[in-house]
Amino acid sequence: MKAAARKICGMTSPHSTATTTAPVHLTPELVEDPVGAYAEFRAQDQLPQVVLPGLTTPVRLVTRYADVKAALAEPRLIRDRSKVPGGAGGGDPQAELVEAAFEGFPAEYAKYVAGHLALFDGEDHARRRAPLTRAFTARRIAALRSFVERTAEDLIRGLTEKGEADLLGEFAYPLTTVVICELVGVDEADRGRVCDWIRDFAYGDGSRMADGLVGIVDYVKELIARRRAEPTDDLISALIEGGGDSKGGDSKGSDGDEAFTEDELVSVVFLLISTGITPPALFLAHALLALFDHPDQLAQLRAEPELLGRAVPELLRYVTLVRIGASMYATEDFEFAGTALRKGEPVTVALLAANHDPREYGEAPERLDITREFGRGDGHLAFGHGAHYCLGAALGRLVASVVFDQVLIRRPGAALAVRRDELEFGHWPADGFHLLRLPVRL
Incomplete structure (x- = not known):
């Protein structure tokens, strides 16, 4: 991501100028406001056309809970634009986002970012995901508690002894790094370097992003070679065994899967490490901030720790770290959510809007309520839905419950160490704001 795209900004009040005739140019403030423009969009008969922050190509934005869930399971909306029958004309917001984020990257490394599971469909997606699903077992996750x-x-x-700490940089990032590295199979001695590379790649000021990608990709290649030579009881070894060893000439893995190519295996391991560190670290920081912002809810959680089981899904819903989903493209002309979509037209889902839809959550869904009862399933769309449902959902819930217990319940004096308006945020193309630091007194 280019450094220029990572702006340090204060928060401003959002204003919506939504119309049905011209695309609405969303700002980072609008993207992350659970009410604002989303309330107006949900009330419209047709899906609004919007332009996401930092981009220029309009997309149809799905905001109602039921429609978002339907879109994520709709087979006529695909992630891989090249698979639209006869080709797709017009602009491509996904390509535009990649260009904005990774301009100037060495081609031999940028391809590993392009191998993200979220950008594949159907059999191609299932082939890549199947070995991960079997390796990411409930037993393996439960054993990590x-x-x-x-x-x-x-x-x-250690941080409590200091009295004050940045709970994003000094706690959430190291914790999520150690946890995913333990699961994947990164040697303990290498975990500090891995954390540094991922932070440079995914969350620095942009100046060392390419260095971070090169460092982590080269390391992953070396680690895969080591696990091929000497397998252990870790996820990389399971992927090599279950997904086949194309370097060894086998076309099938032990479970009958088509073998990963070397590039695919590197892409998958890189994906697991990068998405296993930054998104959960940011969620933990934003969830802690949400509770500091709602002292009544924090006091209730401390007084009734048994509410932790409800607080975790409620905070996942309330925060919804991934506000806007990946672009999808219509494979044919068809009507969806009251809107006539044209073949090749880009569509995306507003997960934050869906998770604050009054039709699903009743009055004042923007209110944090740790006593909220959900129905069957997750009760929210923070982890997505359908074939692309987040593989790390169970691990994310586990880590969140441990963190809220350790930081807030067992340490009743924990509180923000700065005024709320002194917190610093940054934003990325097509996204809202994210914390850069979370100073807390312990």
């Missing part, structure tokens, strides 16, 4: 608890406790104890 005691490790997560020990790691979080050790980290927060």
